Amino acid sequence: MAYVAVKGGEQAIDNAHAWLAEERRGDPATPALSIAQIEEQLGRSVDRVMAEGSLYDRELAALAIKQAQGDLIEAAFLLRAYRTTLPRFAHSNPVETATMRIERRVSAVFKDLPGGQVLGPTYDYTHRLLDFALMDDESSAVRPVQPGSLETMPRVPDILGHEGLLEPDDRSDQEPGDLTRQPLTFPAERDVRLQALARGDEGFLLGLGYSTQRGYGGSHPFAGEIRMGEISVEIEPAELGFAIDIGDLVLTECQMVNQFKGSKTVPPQFTRGYGLVFGFGERKAMAMALVDRAMRAEELGEDVTAPAQNVEFVLYHSDNIEATGFVEHLKLPHYVDFQSELQNVRRMRENAE
Amino acid sequence: MSNELSPGFANPVADAQSCFRAVLDAMARPGRVHAISGVSAPPPLCDAAAAVLLSLIDQETPLWLDPAVAQAHGWIAFHTGALVVEPTEAMFAMALALPDLAAFPDGSDEMPETSATIILQVASLRSGRHFALEGPGLREPRILPIDGLPADFPAIWQRNHGLFPRGIDLILCAGNELTALPRSVTIREA
Amino acid sequence: MKGYNFAYLDDQTKRMIRRGLLKAVAIPGHQVPFGSREMPLPYGWGTGGIQVTASILGAGDVLKVIDQGADDTTNAVSIRRFFARTAGVATTTATAEATVIQTRHRIPEKQLREDQIIVYQVPQPEPLSRLEPSRIETKRMHGLADYGLMHVKLYEDISRFGQVSISYDYPVMVNERYLMSPSPIPAFDNPKMDMMPALQLFGAGREKRIYAIPPWTRVKSLDFDDHPFRTINAPHPCGLCGATDSYLDEVVTDNHGGRLFVCSDTDHCSERRAAGHVGTDGFQEAAE
Numbered sequence: 001m002a003y004v005a006v007k008g009g010e011q012a013i014d015n016a017h018a019w020l021a022e023e024r025r026g027d028p029a030t031p032a033l034s035i036a037q038i039e040e041q042l043g044r045s046v047d048r049v050m051a052e053g054s055l056y057d058r059e060l061a062a063l064a065i066k067q068a069q070g071d072l073i074e075a076a077f078l079l080r081a082y083r084t085t086l087p088r089f090a091h092s093n094p095v096e097t098a099t100m101r102i103e104r105r106v107s108a109v110f111k112d113l114p115g116g117q118v119l120g121p122t123y124d125y126t127h128r129l130l131d132f133a134l135m136d137d138e139s140s141a142v143r144p145v146q147p148g149s150l151e152t153m154p155r156v157p158d159i160l161g162h163e164g165l166l167e168p169d170d171r172s173d174q175e176p177g178d179l180t181r182q183p184l185t186f187p188a189e190r191d192v193r194l195q196a197l198a199r200g201d202e203g204f205l206l207g208l209g210y211s212t213q214r215g216y217g218g219s220h221p222f223a224g225e226i227r228m229g230e231i232s233v234e235i236e237p238a239e240l241g242f243a244i245d246i247g248d249l250v251l252t253e254c255q256m257v258n259q260f261k262g263s264k265t266v267p268p269q270f271t272r273g274y275g276l277v278f279g280f281g282e283r284k285a286m287a288m289a290l291v292d293r294a295m296r297a298e299e300l301g302e303d304v305t306a307p308a309q310n311v312e313f314v315l316y317h318s319d320n321i322e323a324t325g326f327v328e329h330l331k332l333p334h335y336v337d338f339q340s341e342l343q344n345v346r347r348m349r350e351n352a353e
Numbered sequence: 354m355s356n357e358l359s360p361g362f363a364n365p366v367a368d369a370q371s372c373f374r375a376v377l378d379a380m381a382r383p384g385r386v387h388a389i390s391g392v393s394a395p396p397p398l399c400d401a402a403a404a405v406l407l408s409l410i411d412q413e414t415p416l417w418l419d420p421a422v423a424q425a426h427g428w429i430a431f432h433t434g435a436l437v438v439e440p441t442e443a444m445f446a447m448a449l450a451l452p453d454l455a456a457f458p459d460g461s462d463e464m465p466e467t468s469a470t471i472i473l474q475v476a477s478l479r480s481g482r483h484f485a486l487e488g489p490g491l492r493e494p495r496i497l498p499i500d501g502l503p504a505d506f507p508a509i510w511q512r513n514h515g516l517f518p519r520g521i522d523l524i525l526c527a528g529n530e531l532t533a534l535p536r537s538v539t540i541r542e543a
Numbered sequence: 544m545k546g547y548n549f550a551y552l553d554d555q556t557k558r559m560i561r562r563g564l565l566k567a568v569a570i571p572g573h574q575v576p577f578g579s580r581e582m583p584l585p586y587g588w589g590t591g592g593i594q595v596t597a598s599i600l601g602a603g604d605v606l607k608v609i610d611q612g613a614d615d616t617t618n619a620v621s622i623r624r625f626f627a628r629t630a631g632v633a634t635t636t637a638t639a640e641a642t643v644i645q646t647r648h649r650i651p652e653k654q655l656r657e658d659q660i661i662v663y664q665v666p667q668p669e670p671l672s673r674l675e676p677s678r679i680e681t682k683r684m685h686g687l688a689d690y691g692l693m694h695v696k697l698y699e700d701i702s703r704f705g706q707v708s709i710s711y712d713y714p715v716m717v718n719e720r721y722l723m724s725p726s727p728i729p730a731f732d733n734p735k736m737d738m739m740p741a742l743q744l745f746g747a748g749r750e751k752r753i754y755a756i757p758p759w760t761r762v763k764s765l766d767f768d769d770h771p772f773r774t775i776n777a778p779h780p781c782g783l784c785g786a787t788d789s790y791l792d793e794v795v796t797d798n799h800g801g802r803l804f805v806c807s808d809t810d811h812c813s814e815r816r817a818a819g820h821v822g823t824d825g826f827q828e829a830a831e
Contacts, residue, residue: 009615009616009617009619009620010615010620010624012617013617013620013621013624077581077585080581081581081582081583083581084580084581084582085547085551085553087553180578180580180581181578182578183576183577183578183579183751183752184751185576186678186679312677312678312679316678321581321585321586322586322749324585324586325585325586325587325588325590325749326586326587326666326749327587328585328587329585329586329587329588329666332588332610332618332647333610333611333616333618334611334648334727335611335792336611336612336648336649336711336728336729336790336792336807337648337710337711337712337727337729339729339777339791339792339793339807340710340711340729340730340731340775341710341711342793343710343775343776343777344708344710344775347706347775348704348705348706348708351704351705351706365554366548366549366554367549367601367602369554369557369558370549370557370599370600370601371601373561373598373599374599374601376565377561377564377565377568377599377742378742380565380568380569380757381568381742381755381757381758382657382757382758408558408561409558409561409562409565410558411555411558413555413558413559414562444562461686462686462687463682463683463685463686465566465570465573466563466566466567466570466573466575466576468566470562470565470566489571489718489756489757489759489760489761490568490757490758490759490760491759492738492740492758492759517570517720518570518573518720518721522565522566522569535568535569535570536569536570537569537570537571537718537757
């Protein structure tokens with residue numbers, strides 16, 4: 001058999017792309033998904049892709065999901081790569097979550113509180129039974145809901161804060177860091193840590209958050225408040241001198257309240273872990289809050305022993321775009337290095353004989 | 354305001370790229386002289402200095418300006434958007450005479466890249482005192498004439514080089530020519 | 544390409560990378576952090592090399608891209624296409640014709656010239672990472688030039704195996720100051736880095752680091768006086784071109800242990816064959 005060096009990489013790539021396009025579309029007899037359908041009916045996927053893709057644009061997220069055949073990490077990657085090319089016109093003012101127009105708000109630490117407990121559109125108390133009615137036209141299954149008036153409500157930490165029982169928010173006029181412009185350096189301040197977590201992989205944070213509950217860096221968390229709703233974003237152009245509203249975001253915020261025994265300088269009080277995520281991302285916001293609090297161990301004088309408390313470990317491994325690229329790069333050819341290892345092992349075996 | 358200012362690069366993307374390549378090659382082969390084109394500098398800057406500023410400086414690079422450059426301040430601000438700062442805050446400096454290097458950040462042992470780069474306009478890179486350069490990038494010592502450095506420059510440079518890996522890097526410009534002296538080279542009078 | 548800047552990256556990003564490159568050249572072997580951007584190719588697939596190439600490339604450049612020494616491996620093809628599409632630059636497979644060579648895992652066999660730049664794709668820029676995973680720690684070690692950890696590792700290898708067990712990504716000292724990862728090239732290629740006439744640039748996108756070796760710079764593979772550094776290669780000539788001094792790939796030809804050893808540098812091999820060199824299996828190719 002004659003050996004012919006492998007040629008035709010270009011043709012192979014073209015063929016792969018053509019095949020992929022065909023497979024993505026599926027059977028042409030089935031109607032194509034519209035972007036609006038994805039946006040409307042796969043909203044939680046859209047939310048996750050916006051959060052991990054670090055770009056708030058429902059339509060583009062839906063497009064990315066369609067293009068990626070529903071592979072959400074691939075979709076987030078598409079958004080990130082697009083995001084990089086966008087010019088920055090302005091920086092928004094910090095959003096004030098106290099002004100959120102609430103769709104959902106629950107607190108696990110009070111039976112009732114001003115504004116009340118608002119369940120909102122949650123899966124929490126659904127029984128996880130497949131709904132076969134959805135197999136066909138679902139219109140009959142949908143009962144119109146009178147949306148409650150979306151109103152603002154005080155945040156639970158603000159309620160606790162009045163008594164001094166809860167550590168106050170840090171106020172800082174310092175420009176927050178931005179991981180998308182500056183590489184991570186250590187020690188990483190909380191602004192950068194929170195940015196990394198907000199962009200981080202939901203599954204990774206979920207696992208880490210869970211590990212803190214099982215004893216790896218636990219901090220006795222209570223879900224002080226979880227809120228989800230719409231919030232206005234404002235920018236303040238220097239030439240205007242006043243803020244203008246440029247649009248709304250849906251955000252999920254979680255404030256975990258954690259026991260703290262106090263220190264020489266600080267009386268016993270509750271500390272906080274914080275989670276904030278684009279869209280309806282409650283699972284991630286909660287996990288984020290657990291991990292944020294765990295990463296504050298050193299600051300609060302606790303022993304740093306668990307993975308979730310190791311800031312460097314968490315921050316370097318939470319980004320799924322980085323992780324998926326590097327894990328998957330192992331499928332690229334490595335035969336030059338493998339050959340080197342082969343010869344090396346052969347030589348070592350000879351030496352050993 | 355802007356219509357009183359002379360323009361920047363004629364072809365911003367291509368001119369910035371070719372100027373950068375000249376600086377990169379000069380930094381990689383210290384003392385090698387490159388000619389640049391694409392901009393006509395506002396006084397008192399020479400064309401090469403103006404091109405280096407346009408190529409490397411923007412709103413992310415705090416810049417110290419020699420008071421002698423004041424006349425070109427508006428041009429630099431308009432075309433680069435640079436924040437003008439004190440020497441201790443500077444990532445870059447534009448000088449018409451060698452300033453006190455000790456006034457600028459020289460980096461740290463862990464982050465030596467945080468030191469300042471000084472763009473120094475001199476009278477000539479073709480005549481003047483001859484210096485012998487040695488170090489990475491040079492197969493053999495290179496003789497470089499420079500007109501416009503202080504008399505005690507070899508001693509000043511020796512202190513700077515002695516800080517390695519910390520230290521200041523110099524980009525020298527004269528007319529439409531430039532070269533570079535990274536901290537890694539040793540310099541003696543030839 | 545419509546809607547994108549020359550070579551994809553916007554000029555502000557290029558300036559940031561260019562400033563990093565200048566610092567990297569001024570401090571040979573030191574890893575300079577940079578604001579690595581998300582590229583339209585995955586992390587781990589050459590995003591660092593691509594960002595470096597995009598930042599240096601001009602319209603007059605001629606680009607060669609190799610992976611495993613070959614111009615036709617799929618990722619090399621993909622990256623070459625990316626630049627042909629976004630920068631419209633000329634591309635080549637001939638090492639001698641290229642002004643910029645982006646590579647993954649190899650250095651071409653033909654000696655590079657003063658007027659060329661080689662850009663390495665680097666998956667893991669930290670040479671100490673397998674010994675000390677914390678970058679806070681390794682950064683401190685580089686600051687102090689404290690490389691005892693690596694010397695101990697090599698010493699332990701020798702006492703256990705009679706030799707250093709590293710066959711690729713073999714650590715080097717640059718200009719007698721910085722311990723550096725040469726990227727996962729086979730140790731066979733390490734000597735080419737020493738006093739190379741071309742400028743060597745390294746980009747690690749996911750790890751957000753750039754580093755460089757200026758031309759004519761000392762690059763020494765770590766070793767001990769009584770255990771000098773040795774390169775490793777298959778003890779065969781190339782089956783196609785008969786070369787005895789090039790790095791060889793081992794190709795499995797059948798299910799009965801059949802092997803063919805051929806140049807990993809495809810341009811080197813085809814150039815030699817074009818010049819009339821024939822290896823013991825070369826006639827078969829002529830018969831194709």
